[in-house]
Amino acid sequence: MITKITGENIGAPNAPYYTPIQDPPPGTSLSLIKSQSNDTESPPLFTPLKLRGISLPNRIVVSPMCTYSAHDGTLTDWHLVHLGQFALRGVGLIFVEATAVTPQGRISPNDSGLWKDEQIAPLKRIVDFVHSQGVKIGIQLAHSGRKSSTIAPFILVKGHENNVKIPNLSPEEYGGWPNDVVGPSPIPWDENHANPKELTIEQIHEIEEAYVAAAKRAEKAGFDIIELHFAHGYLAHEFFSPISNKRTDQYGGSFENRVRYGLETTKKVRQVWSEDKPLFVRISASDWVDNGEGNSWEIKQSVKLSKLLKELGVDLIDVSSGGNTPEQKINLDNSYQVPFAEEIKKYANIYTGAVGLIRDPQIANNIVTNGQADLIFLARGFLHDSSWVIKAAEKLGVLIQTPKQYHYAIKKILISNSIK
Ligand SMILES: Cc1cc2nc3c(=O)[nH]c(=O)nc-3n(C[C@H](O)[C@H](O)[C@H](O)COP(=O)(O)O)c2cc1C
Structure with missing residues (x-):
């Protein structure tokens, strides 16, 4: 085992091989590099x-993203x-994709899972690597309820290969x-x-x-943060919304x-997650259905729920929206979900994360500066460009730490760009 190279x-x-200690962690603001700027402080982002x-070096988060590439819920290379x-690219926090707590709670057969001990080691390998780079990592725990057993968007289904719309439902043979x-x-x-079967009370408790x-296993894998996935029309959101919850027992109605x-x-x-580790909850702040007050899930109820979650020890609400019904009419626009994050932050007095069509670093910085949200989650932006943070730092005039193996080279580029 080589854990020291010389002197x-x-x-x-955390690494069973030599990789330098990254201190300060990548993504930390080191100094201002924009010579034309009179600012003396780092931009809030x-x-x-x-x-x-847990201390995050900046406010930028890799949002949970399903990659439909697991085998029996187990992650791979x-x-x-x-x-x-x-x-390696300066992000403040990375989330592992929606990870099912039961096999039936997976969105597709290829989802990540944490319903058995064998699934811990491959996750721990990822956690250990990310930690060896001085970076924090969380896991999103999920149950997809009536939206489970679907098929990954890129899986070809026999008889449907020629650009014919594939069925959403994953058949047993797949x-x-x-x-x-x-x-x-x-x-x-x-x-x-x-066609979902109505859960019995016993099954709800299960x-x-x-x-x-799964939370106990996440602890064993070494995760820093758990996020509960209560958004996007998956099980918890299905319970929240009167559109999908018609129960007459203690889990429906009011x-x-x-x-x-x-x-x-x-x-x-x-109760089982370490006291010193944060717990996040992702919610859909609105169903985006205008069917009369109280007939769908709306921002007012999201604020009320967020207050209750805070009382239970939740540290941050990651504010998304929609996904519970094909009837939704979403005003898709840049930063379209930010007003929800802002309202929850203001009225539930809790940290929030903003997500959804946030592409421009200046806009991301404004969201934090204006106190609309505390963290910025990005998904597609990172698939398009894993260097989004390094480029955002450059645009905002900050020199950030990158892994030591890269830093001396990246620093030269950033500084020479800033004085052009
Ligand atoms: C490929 C892909 C997979 C996703 N998987 C998840 C997921 O596992 N859990 C989740 O809460 N949201 C998931 N989302 C939603 C994103 O986390 C994010 O909320 C959404 O894409 C909007 O952010 P963006 O405009 O930065 O992409 C996924 C999005 C994409 C593009």
Whole structure:
């Protein structure tokens, strides 16, 4: 095992090979480089944020993104390279994609999972690598409810290869479980999704316990943050929204009943998740359905829910929207979900994350500067350009730390660009 190359050069403690200790961590603002600027402080996008025992060097987060490349819920070298690349590019925090707490809770047969101990080691390998680079990493725990057993967008289905619209539902021969899909009520998302079976109260409790077991495994894998996926029309959102929840027991009807499953899950996870580690919750702030007040999930209810989540020890609400019904009419525009994050931050008095069509570093910086959100989550922007953070820093006139192996070279480019 080579953990030291020469002299004082002891490597990072999490790696079974030599890689230099990255201190300060990549993504840390070092100095201002824009010679024409009179500013003396780092732009807010490049200021640290401390959440419980975790300190992030900047406000930029790799949003959870399914890559539909796992086998039996187990991650592979693909995920190590895909997620590991961001650890070398200055991001503040990386999230592993939606990771199912039960096999039936996967969106597709190729989703990440954490329902058995065998799934811990491949995750830990990724966590250890990211930590060896001085970067923080979280995992998004999920159950997709009535939207489970679908098929990954790039999987070819026999008989549908010639650009014919493929069925959304994954059949059994493709690893799906169309007859074992569950939800709060027996209402399918649309005709291309499974007919969900209504969960019994016992089954609801079993899923809550599956979250607890997955959270314990996430702890063993060494994750810094857990995010509960309560957005995008997956199970918790299905419970929240009167569109998908028609139950008449204690899990349906009133607001208090519809949020019960989400709150119970949160409370149980918080109890087993380390006190010094943050817990995030991603919600859809609105169903984007205008069918009369109280008939769908709306921002007012999201604020109310966020207050309750805060009381249970949630540290940040990651504010997305939509995904619960094909009836949604979304005003897709740059930063379109930011007003929701702002409202939740203001009225629930909790840290928020903004996500959705945030592309321009200046806009991202303004969102943090104006106190609309505390973290900026980016998804597609990072698939397009894994160097988004380095380029954003340059645009905002900051020299950031990058991995030592790159830094002396990148620094020269940034400084020579800034004096042109
Ligand atoms: C390929 C892909 C996979 C995604 N998978 C997830 C996921 O696992 N969990 C989740 O909450 N959102 C998921 N999303 C949504 C993103 O996290 C993000 O909220 C959305 O893409 C909007 O941000 P953007 O405009 O920066 O892409 C996914 C998006 C993409 C493009």
